[in-house]
Structures are given as C-alpha cells and as structure tokens.
Amino acid sequence: MLLEFLGTIGGSIKMNAGAYGKEMKDIVISSTYMDLDGNIFKINIEEHEFKYRSSVFSNKKYIILETVLKLKKGKKNEIEAKMNEYKNARKEKQPYNIPSAGSTFKRGEDYIAAKLIDECSLKGKQIGGAKVSTKHAGFIVNTGTATANDILRLIDYVKNEVFKKTGKKIELEIEIIGES
DSSP, X not given: OOOTTOSOHHHHHHTTOEETTEEGGGXXXXXXXXXXXXXXXXXXXXXXXXXXXXXTTTTSOOEEEEEXXXXXXXXXXXXXXXXXXXXXXXXXXXXXXXXXXXXXXXXXXXXOHHHHHHHTTOTTOEETTEEEOSSOTTEEEEOSOOXXXXXXXXXXXXXXXXXXXXXXXXXXXXXXXXXX
C-alpha cells in the first residue's frame, strides 16, 4: 500500500485517516506510545481498535512514538502521478484555497454529512467570519475574520439544523481541543 492518501502519521493513526478507499487500519502493523505518566507500551494491529475515523488513541492523551507500517514498493513516477491525481481531485471538490480545518463532519453509517448539509440549504451559511463552504458543504471555512467562537457557533447551528430537518445527528470529524 502506498501513502499518497495520508497527512501526518500520528494524527492519521489517531483518527484512522483515510481517503480514496484506503485507511490507516490497512497499513499499520504495530505502534509504540507513551501515556502521560511516561510509561511506554507497544500494541499490535488489533489493539489499535480501528473504526471509521477512530482508534484506541481517539479519546486518550497518549503520545504515539513509533509505528510500523506495511507498505509496498512503488515506482516514483507512478507515486507522484497518484499524489497529483489526489491533489487535483481535492482542489476540484474542496475549498482548497480558503483556510479551514479540513473536512468538518464525519460520514454516518447511512448518510453523507455534506449531502445532508447541502440538502438543508446550509451551503454559504455564515456566522461571523465562519462559513459553510459553497464548494463542499462538509467544510467550514474562515473568510478571514473567523474566531474560534464563530466556528463553534456555526458547527452547532449546522448540527442542530440538520437534526431538525432530517433527524440525523451528524458528528465532527475534526477534534475540538482547549476550552469551549
């Protein structure tokens, strides 16, 4: 397996990142991590408890120190072509040129959050400097003046409106850290 679909390794393992039909669960063999007391542990693939956009690390304050991956050798030109293909697909479908935290909402088991948001006519909805992308409804973008409060208020608004109109509870793909 190649790594063209990934971001950072630690973050990708924590959330079982994936794109284009691939996820971290497909390439991880083991990980070594440290807990907040300084104890070091090594876990195998099953102990990662990978699920859609989550792992054993999702709700823990562990520091991933090392991961062993199973990869397959590829040809440089083919890898670069695949990376460019993915980059161009993202540019075409996502608000690539506007600051955001990436895909804001997870897919559900029986729905695509961005599609629900779009169907609820929330594309372009703005609170302060935070706005639901008009290009891809699954992204909240910063128009240049957004505060953390603007973004959090817009996330809550979107979640509430989607629930009111569809009965579906959409969940965050991003992680909110710090004070709320």
